Structures are given as C-alpha cells and as structure tokens.
Amino acid sequence: MLRIAARAASALALASALALTLTTPALADPPQPAATDIVGVGAGMTAALFNQYSTDYNAFLTAAGNTTSPRLYSWDPTGSSQIITKTGATQIPRPERGADGIIALNMTTNSTVDFARAARYPRWDDPVTDLFVAMAKDSVSWAAPAGGNAPADLTTRDLSDIYNCRVTNWKQINSALPDATIVPVLAGHFVVNQYGVDGYADDSSGFFLGAIKYPPAGSAGGEDRSCVRTVVRGDQGTDALLHDPNAIVPYSVGRYVGQVYGGHTRPGDDAGVLTIRGIDGIAAVDAAHQMSSSFVNTTYGRLLYNVVREGDWNSGTPRGTALRAIFGPTGWICKNAAASATLRSHGFRLLPVGACGSSIHSSGFPIQ
16 A cells, blocks of 8 residues: 555654745754754755744844743755754654654654654544644645646646546647646655555655545556656656656645745755646636645645644743744744744745644644
8 A cells, every 4th residue: 555644654764764034044954953952853845944944033032132942953854864963862864754754753752853844634643642733834736847748737637547547648638738648756765566656755745645535556456557757855846857848746835936936945955847737727826926825725735733742842841831932822933923924935824823833633632
C-alpha cells in the first residue's frame, strides 16, 4: 500500500533518509542553538517561513530588552544528512518532511527537538501526547511548465485518470490539446511499477494523492499504473524532469505564491519554469497574486500546524512559557503584526481569531 499515512513506515523513512521587517535577512540552518532554545524540524513548505520567523522573533525579544527567554530556531529539510539540533542534543537524521519531523519529535526529548512543522491533520495513530497547534491555511494544486502542453485547468477526475495512467495523452482530455504524452510526476521516495506508486510522499504530493483518492498500490485491478515519474524534492521546479513540456506535479499554493510573488527563493527552492494551475474550474491563485479563497475552501485546502509535546506545552517551565508565547492563541505568530505580514508574504492565509493557536490531538477534541 502507499505508505503516506503509516507512522511506523515514516519512522523507517526517517531512519533511512538520511523586528522585524520583511527585508531582514532570514536564517537558513541556524548557528548552534542553546540547549534552552525552541528548535523545530519538519515540513518543507514552511521552512523558509520559519527561517524568517527565527530572525524576526529573536529580534523582537532583543528589541524588548529580553535577554533571557528562549530563542526560536528551525532546521531546513535539505542539507547535511545528520544534524545536531542544539547544544547537547542527540544527533539525528535530518527530517525531510512533516511526517519525519513528527517522528523526530516523538523519538527524542526536548533536549533535541521542541516542535515539528507539519502539513497534515492529526491521525488516529499519533500519540495522544502530541498537540497539533494550528498556524495557517495552505492548499495544494498542480503545476506545469510555462509554454508547455498542459491546460490552465484540470478536473479532479482528469487528475485521477492521469495519475492512475488511464489517460496518458493530452488529446484524451481535450481534442484541441496537443497530441503528446502526459508526464505525471510526484515528489518523494517512491517505487513505481504497474501496480502503482508505493513509498514515502513529500507533504504536498501525499496530500494531493489523498485529495484525488489515489488507491493504494496493487488495489486497482489489472490497470497498468507505471506511467508516473518521480523527483525527490517537492514544491520546486528546478529538477530537469519538470522542464518537460508535458510534466505536471503537485505543488503547495502557498509556497508557490511565496516563491513567485513574495520573492522567497534560494537555489533549489524555486518554482523555476513551473506555473500553478486550477482544478475543477477554480484558480489556485487570484488576480491579486494571493492564494485564492475559493480554492482554499475546496478539498484541496489544508491547515498547517506546529506539533509540540503536550507535557512541554502545559508545563510552567520557561520552555512551556516560550512555546505558548510563540505558537499560542495570544502568542507572537498569531498576534504580532510583523509575523502576520511575514506569513502573508510567504503565500499562506491567516486563520481567524481563535483558530490560530488552537490545538488538537489525535483524539480529535480541542485541548483547552
């Protein structure tokens, strides 16, 4: 089966993987944080956002004359295969995606990881001691090279047919389109054969497969589903395969907006030749170059979370106080005007008052 939802399989993947203005330069991998600092790992689409948050939050504390509160740091999903996240921490494989970050959170203590950047809802198999703290709204659409053969919009049925290899030529979508073979691409670590794709999807590809109801490998009867191609990293358009004029690939809309219209790119973290497209007649990006509110309210919309340990969150220690001061309903991310401007600049949508900073765990009930 496609192991995009199995915690044990994600652990295997992890083990083997391996003030405040918007113009302030953002951190990449941090300098060695102190043992008391708040340090996170995980999902790629919010890595650049948290690099900027690290710079801005730490400057915010300094500007307020606060020299004692824990500082905020975040590790990128790409770089050296092993990382030592803070002073005195256990060396761990670098988490490449949100699922890996959650595994790292649960396999270590707060001497190594304090939070995981996540792009999925809590699941029944998550430890009930994990709190998913809501931060922002994102959505996932698909992208294709500018000037290529893909249309501006595909339906959910089209996308399902393409990724299940039932439709392989653009003319099968519309007779007015070119006579050319479609190249469906997914990001992650996959094995692809006639039975389908099996492996570890990146955050956007995994969510996308769920949205189009892609069946587990081997469960689609006698269909040959071997047409899908793969790249390792998602939410980027620099891979040579994605320059094919017939390629399509799942893409975080927020990350795309941040890259293309917010200017938040680095080598290898760039939309490149790709442009994002619509689904079911709804554009992913609106005329103001923001994530479309209509699109984010479809089944392709998702919440972005930061996952923490409930024990740390509720503690009266400086660490617990700092976690709530950063991520909580009245914390810096949810209430600070500069933090809100940074989030919008990175392409994501703000959550309503009361929703940002709210927390939930795998039981499905909010924690008060």
